[in-house]
Amino acid sequence: MLRVLQCGMLFQGIVLVITCVFQSIGKGLGALLLSVGRQGVFLLIVLQVLSAAFGYYGVLASQPVSDVLTALLAVALLRHYTKKDPVIQKRILC
Numbered sequence: 001m002l003r004v005l006q007c008g009m010l011f012q013g014i015v016l017v018i019t020c021v022f023q024s025i026g027k028g029l030g031a032l033l034l035s036v037g038r039q040g041v042f043l044l045i046v047l048q049v050l051s052a053a054f055g056y057y058g059v060l061a062s063q064p065v066s067d068v069l070t071a072l073l074a075v076a077l078l079r080h081y082t083k084k085d086p087v088i089q090k091r092i093l094c
Helices: 002-006 010-026 029-053 057-086 086-093
Strands: none
Touching: 002 010, 002 057, 010 029, 029 057, 057 086
């Protein structure tokens, strides 16, 4: 059980760092989307799907899977914001 949950630890770190980046550059909406997405939207959807498909093991795997999905969303949002504003791009990359 612990091994399954540890699979999502790397992605939790990615989401946390990018959430902090959004907060520090004044993009509260991006931070809100990541926070709500991880523990709300993604987790509930994945929990329903995986528990129906795999039972107990699906419940265990739902947290790491939702962390992966949230990390993908975080990277996509970060790329979107950095492409849109060159000042933010310089702040993040330097």
